[in-house]
Amino acid sequence: MSRHTSVDLKALIRSIPDYPKKGILFRDITTLLLDPQGLRAAVDRLMLPFLDTAIDLVAGIEARGFILGGAVAHELNKGFVPVRKKGKLPHKTIGQEYQLEYGVDAVEIHADAIAPGQRVLLVDDLVATGGTAEAAIELVKKSGGELVAAAFVIDLPDLGGAARLRRRGVKVHTLIAFEGH
Numbered sequence: 001m002s003r004h005t006s007v008d009l010k011a012l013i014r015s016i017p018d019y020p021k022k023g024i025l026f027r028d029i030t031t032l033l034l035d036p037q038g039l040r041a042a043v044d045r046l047m048l049p050f051l052d053t054a055i056d057l058v059a060g061i062e063a064r065g066f067i068l069g070g071a072v073a074h075e076l077n078k079g080f081v082p083v084r085k086k087g088k089l090p091h092k093t094i095g096q097e098y099q100l101e102y103g104v105d106a107v108e109i110h111a112d113a114i115a116p117g118q119r120v121l122l123v124d125d126l127v128a129t130g131g132t133a134e135a136a137i138e139l140v141k142k143s144g145g146e147l148v149a150a151a152f153v154i155d156l157p158d159l160g161g162a163a164r165l166r167r168r169g170v171k172v173h174t175l176i177a178f179e180g181h
Contacts, residue, residue: 007041010176029125043071045175046151056118057081061136069123081113083136094142098135109139116144126154130161
């Protein structure tokens, strides 16, 4: 597998209590990104399972998915599609709303980003409830693209996002899991 199989990714992730609100234990990957071997190991482990898979594009969810997804796209020699928060893209867009615990949000891609039939790998840093990833997957489908898989560094299994995506028939690849919220 990766030439960095001995790198302990979990040890490189900082946990910040009560962020962004009380009761949440935030998993901060900026410490992983700072470590050259950790970053290389994360990118390798995200993309290696897909080396022999037909993929046309990598889509990354704002913002940390841009960093990881861009690196995966580079390594796979594929194009990159930014999945942005509503109102951030300059050209004609398509959007998808998703539920938050306290309301509704939306993500968008350029309407011409994914051609019908293109095969897309979705990348982000973390899957929690799966709402944002599910919205990004819907954008791939609305474009006529085909989702190959969704890949994440971190799974928070107690929040059920990866299981939610799998129930929808999505192939989910995660590198590490943190129990609890």
